[in-house]
Amino acid sequence: MQAVAARAIDLHKRYGAGDSEVRALDGVSLDIAAREFTAIMGPSGSGKSTLMHCLAALDTPTSGDVQIGDVTLSGLRDKALTTLRREQIGFVFQAFNLVPTLTARENILLPLYLAGRRGSFGGADREWFDTVVDTVGLRDRLTHRPSQMSGGQQQRVACARALVSKPSIVFADEPTGNLDSTSGAEVLGFLRRSVDEFDQTIVMVTHDPVAASYCDRVVFLADGRIVDEIRTPDREQILEHMTALQAAAVRGQA
Amino acid sequence: MLRLTLRTLLARKVRLLMSGLAIVLGVAFLAGVLVFSNALSATFDGIINGSTPDGVVRAQDTDEFSGGVGGQSAQAMTPEVVASLAALPEVARADGDVAGAGLNLLASDGTLVGGTGAPTLSFNYHDGPNMRGEQALLLQKGRWPTADGEVVLDQRAAESGGYDIGDEVKLLAPFGELSRTARLVGIAEFNGGGTAGATLLILSTHEAQEIFYQGRDVFNRISLTAADGVTQKELAAAADRVLPPGFEAVTGTKVAKDSQDAVGGFLDVITIFLTVFAIIAVLVGGFIIVNTFSILVAQRTRELALLRALGSSRSQVTRSVLVEAFVLSLVSSTLAIGLGLLLARGLAAMFRSFGLDIAGRALDLTGDTVLTSYAVGIVVTMVAAYLPARRAGRVPPVAAMRADTTPERSSLRRRVIVGSAVLAIGAGFAAYGVRDSDALWIGVGAVLWILTVAALSPVIGKPVLAACRTLFAALFGAAGRLAGENALRDPRRTGATASALMIGLALVSTIGVLAASLNASVDDVVDDQFTADLLVQSPTFLPFSTEIGDRIATIDGVGVMTRQQFTSARYDDGSVFVAGVDDRFADVFDLDAVHGADRVSEDGAVVTTDFAAEHDMAVGDAVDLSFPGAQRLRAEIVGVVEQSEVTSEITVPLDDLAAAGVLRQDTSIGILLAPGADPRTVHDRVDEAATPAPIVGVYDKTEFADEIRGQVNQLLYIIYGLLALAIVIAVIGIVNTLGLSVIERTREIGLLRAVGMSRAKVRRMVTLESVTIAVLGAVLGMALGLLVGTLLQRALAEDLTSLGLPIAQLVAFLVVAIVVGVLAAVIPAIRAARLDVLDAIANE
Ligand SMILES: Nc1ncnc2c1ncn2[C@@H]1O[C@H](COP(=O)(O)OP(=O)(O)O)[C@@H](O)[C@H]1O
Numbered sequence A: 001m002q003a004v005a006a007r008a009i010d011l012h013k014r015y016g017a018g019d020s021e022v023r024a025l026d027g028v029s030l031d032i033a034a035r036e037f038t039a040i041m042g043p044s045g046s047g048k049s050t051l052m053h054c055l056a057a058l059d060t061p062t063s064g065d066v067q068i069g070d071v072t073l074s075g076l077r078d079k080a081l082t083t084l085r086r087e088q089i090g091f092v093f094q095a096f097n098l099v100p101t102l103t104a105r106e107n108i109l110l111p112l113y114l115a116g117r118r119g120s121f122g123g124a125d126r127e128w129f130d131t132v133v134d135t136v137g138l139r140d141r142l143t144h145r146p147s148q149m150s151g152g153q154q155q156r157v158a159c160a161r162a163l164v165s166k167p168s169i170v171f172a173d174e175p176t177g178n179l180d181s182t183s184g185a186e187v188l189g190f191l192r193r194s195v196d197e198f199d200q201t202i203v204m205v206t207h208d209p210v211a212a213s214y215c216d217r218v219v220f221l222a223d224g225r226i227v228d229e230i231r232t233p234d235r236e237q238i239l240e241h242m243t244a245l246q247a248a249a250v251r252g253q254a
Numbered sequence B: 001m002l003r004l005t006l007r008t009l010l011a012r013k014v015r016l017l018m019s020g021l022a023i024v025l026g027v028a029f030l031a032g033v034l035v036f037s038n039a040l041s042a043t044f045d046g047i048i049n050g051s052t053p054d055g056v057v058r059a060q061d062t063d064e065f066s067g068g069v070g071g072q073s074a075q076a077m078t079p080e081v082v083a084s085l086a087a088l089p090e091v092a093r094a095d096g097d098v099a100g101a102g103l104n105l106l107a108s109d110g111t112l113v114g115g116t117g118a119p120t121l122s123f124n125y126h127d128g129p130n131m132r133g134e135q136a137l138l139l140q141k142g143r144w145p146t147a148d149g150e151v152v153l154d155q156r157a158a159e160s161g162g163y164d165i166g167d168e169v170k171l172l173a174p175f176g177e178l179s180r181t182a183r184l185v186g187i188a189e190f191n192g193g194g195t196a197g198a199t200l201l202i203l204s205t206h207e208a209q210e211i212f213y214q215g216r217d218v219f220n221r222i223s224l225t226a227a228d229g230v231t232q233k234e235l236a237a238a239a240d241r242v243l244p245p246g247f248e249a250v251t252g253t254k255v256a257k258d259s260q261d262a263v264g265g266f267l268d269v270i271t272i273f274l275t276v277f278a279i280i281a282v283l284v285g286g287f288i289i290v291n292t293f294s295i296l297v298a299q300r301t302r303e304l305a306l307l308r309a310l311g312s313s314r315s316q317v318t319r320s321v322l323v324e325a326f327v328l329s330l331v332s333s334t335l336a337i338g339l340g341l342l343l344a345r346g347l348a349a350m351f352r353s354f355g356l357d358i359a360g361r362a363l364d365l366t367g368d369t370v371l372t373s374y375a376v377g378i379v380v381t382m383v384a385a386y387l388p389a390r391r392a393g394r395v396p397p398v399a400a401m402r403a404d405t406t407p408e409r410s411s412l413r414r415r416v417i418v419g420s421a422v423l424a425i426g427a428g429f430a431a432y433g434v435r436d437s438d439a440l441w442i443g444v445g446a447v448l449w450i451l452t453v454a455a456l457s458p459v460i461g462k463p464v465l466a467a468c469r470t471l472f473a474a475l476f477g478a479a480g481r482l483a484g485e486n487a488l489r490d491p492r493r494t495g496a497t498a499s500a501l502m503i504g505l506a507l508v509s510t511i512g513v514l515a516a517s518l519n520a521s522v523d524d525v526v527d528d529q530f531t532a533d534l535l536v537q538s539p540t541f542l543p544f545s546t547e548i549g550d551r552i553a554t555i556d557g558v559g560v561m562t563r564q565q566f567t568s569a570r571y572d573d574g575s576v577f578v579a580g581v582d583d584r585f586a587d588v589f590d591l592d593a594v595h596g597a598d599r600v601s602e603d604g605a606v607v608t609t610d611f612a613a614e615h616d617m618a619v620g621d622a623v624d625l626s627f628p629g630a631q632r633l634r635a636e637i638v639g640v641v642e643q644s645e646v647t648s649e650i651t652v653p654l655d656d657l658a659a660a661g662v663l664r665q666d667t668s669i670g671i672l673l674a675p676g677a678d679p680r681t682v683h684d685r686v687d688e689a690a691t692p693a694p695i696v697g698v699y700d701k702t703e704f705a706d707e708i709r710g711q712v713n714q715l716l717y718i719i720y721g722l723l724a725l726a727i728v729i730a731v732i733g734i735v736n737t738l739g740l741s742v743i744e745r746t747r748e749i750g751l752l753r754a755v756g757m758s759r760a761k762v763r764r765m766v767t768l769e770s771v772t773i774a775v776l777g778a779v780l781g782m783a784l785g786l787l788v789g790t791l792l793q794r795a796l797a798e799d800l801t802s803l804g805l806p807i808a809q810l811v812a813f814l815v816v817a818i819v820v821g822v823l824a825a826v827i828p829a830i831r832a833a834r835l836d837v838l839d840a841i842a843n844e
């Protein structure tokens, strides 16, 4: 049995009430295995982002529970959640990942700096920082500000930032959504390597089958429920499953 | 389009309210000042009109409202004159007045009541009517004085003296024996409302004659009431025919107008003084409007671009912003006028504590006040919003498609070039002002500098901002560093916000330097010019009975004593200050003779260089002075001396003043100790001699310097208080900018929270940014203030002999600025910390 990095237990998330009630999550239970690259896929509005936000301690479910490592999130106060996010979790968002006033280097080191490790805009674990920076290939961009970098470079900085504090799990919400295919491939390749070489755990939300094919495991969501799952998929397999799900959805509506 | 504009307005109520507040406060202050100054003149008009009769007989060359400093003329009219006037067919009645200054009221504990603020007016009671045929005085309680030893006071005087009807009231007499008492028999006020702060002492005619004319049965004024159908002019003309020489009959209307003119000058000073601060407040508010609208327009770039893409014209977009400004100014001005009424009450309370009492019901809005307030509020807001509005019109339609919403900014190059040129022009004015000792030009230069520094603050301020960033990063880690970066992110915004505070602090520090210099110079002046060991005088130069001098003269240890009496006289159709001095004056005080003698001699006057130059006179020429009641004094100029603190324009022998009909009193007594006398012991004895007369103080050099310093500092604190409003408005500016910036950076703050920034750190980050802005404003303002203050001191070096730098105060200002920064950030910081992480990072 593999170690579990994060666990969702019967998660429900409802927005609104009465007629306008939306069940964004409708009973999701999921184990995220450590040192695995997991993709969450599903049609738009199926609850992918909501699930990720709940798992990543950014949002609280209406009912159900989330565990990160052996910490149960329900009942934690904002302060504890903040510390947890800072120390255990890394993030890569679809857009707006970087603080515009800071250089690439400072953005990468931001979580350490926020943790109050003084002078760590320089110090930190020097070796690890160098490894991460070299892996994302940003050595010569470190002094640039976000406005001086391309979208792909910005996302790689975001990835480096997510890894530098050695979090137990990294969440990425459509990290390649705004990128062209070459830049996207670079970012995905890097995420893959950090799982293989650094034993990182990554959960990625995507609707791109190509992106999902970099993963060890793909979980399919529809209408707030887990409907399917495949392991070590390739692009064709993923497309097949997606088509099947769509057909089922159309049948369901009819 | 109009509907859209109004919608946008309503959608951002809170934000607009904040920028509106800047205008509200400025305009409210202005409205308050207008209401207050209207009430001020209404109060005096009411009293003057309510207490002036149809006609008045008075000594020629009488100064109305001299405030008692001018002393008392011996010229008076007998009861026969009153009778002959009453007998005229044009005259319905004639009532003799005995009105004098110098009689003072003491509280039951022996301290002075009133006295140093508004004057104490003493006069006899009679029931002659005013111009409108009503009673000139209104009895509120008790009865009128009918016999010797009875007095009627006004309500406030009775209260502050601690007297009730029936009590024995302590009085301080102007002539002869110092202490008197009288029984309080009634309370009265002027017809027309209150006393404007003056203390009223109403006596029986005989008692008044006793006090002011040593019991001679004479009057110094006569109130005339016209017979039916007789005009004021006919009345005065008829009266003039039977008057003794040296007296004149004037119409009540003229007396009232003279009084109003005399008071008006003084009231204008107050009004102008307050208006200056109101204008400063309004201008600072204008700055904030410019800044807020600039930010709002920048944030709405996409929305405006969409409108342009959908086909609205540039001018439509510009107009929509201007309409927004107009609605804002209308609402703000309305609120401001209401608030102004309250502020006027505050001002009235403040002036009441200085002894100027305003009739409460006079504090009301007039059409003029309402109109002026609206006009100023609307014009300032519209002018301030114009540039941002034009910028809004220039937003290109493609901006709607661009991801980044920060509009392109033109470079600061032109600003720097034009700004440097204007700075140089300002420096030219200032240099000219220093060379010609003309403070006005320095003021013009200072205004140019302040405006340019405000415009150049994005450039000039950078080093300060960078320093703050480094310091805060070292002290507060990530939050400090990010705060510094945020302040540097848009230097224009930071600079413009800081400028509002800069203006306030520039003024405050200029005043601070001047006051410190004055304080530092007082010692020089006192050492140099007040050569007496002890000085006995009233802080407001009120004359006092010669008896004090008589007592002091007998004290052991008093070596040389000299008496001085100030009065005013007419010369060449103008009013001049004349000092009478005894022949020991020159032994105590050193006058610097430029020509001729340094001391007066019999019928020989000494004048100052200024007076000699103004009237083109030299040693050997004669001066002709006229005193009330056609009394003349002719003296030959025997010396021309340097102006100093102890010189009057004209100095003559004391005996000459007495010969000109000025009743003998003293205004100042200078004392040199006898050789070997112990200063402390003599001081104590002189104190004792002066105790019965609390209007005078006994000062040695240090005490005298302290007394002057005390007066300077009091004025200083009043000015600081009035400038505080400008600083409050500047704080609103900071709150505004921060609030808008927080909204603008919602996603960034969300990101920071997501990667582990705690709420406390978010708050700290916003607070430190605010402190950075405030420190920038303070540093720029204080630097400017120091410079301008120093230049002013240079220009006024003749009076401000040494430069004083109020280091402690400047440090205090910096601390205040930091506190201001912290306070301004409270609400924006809380809002930033409350931002929901999810909202912040949600992809639209
Ligand atoms: N803040 C919210 N308020 C109301 N409904 C929401 C909110 N966030 C998400 N939803 C709804 O929840 C469902 C799931 O949304 P989301 O998790 O963002 O889907 P996905 O990321 O798979 O596109 C959608 O129907 C969406 O409309």
Ligand SMILES: [Mg+2]
Pocket: A048, A049, A050
């Ligand atoms: Mg989503």
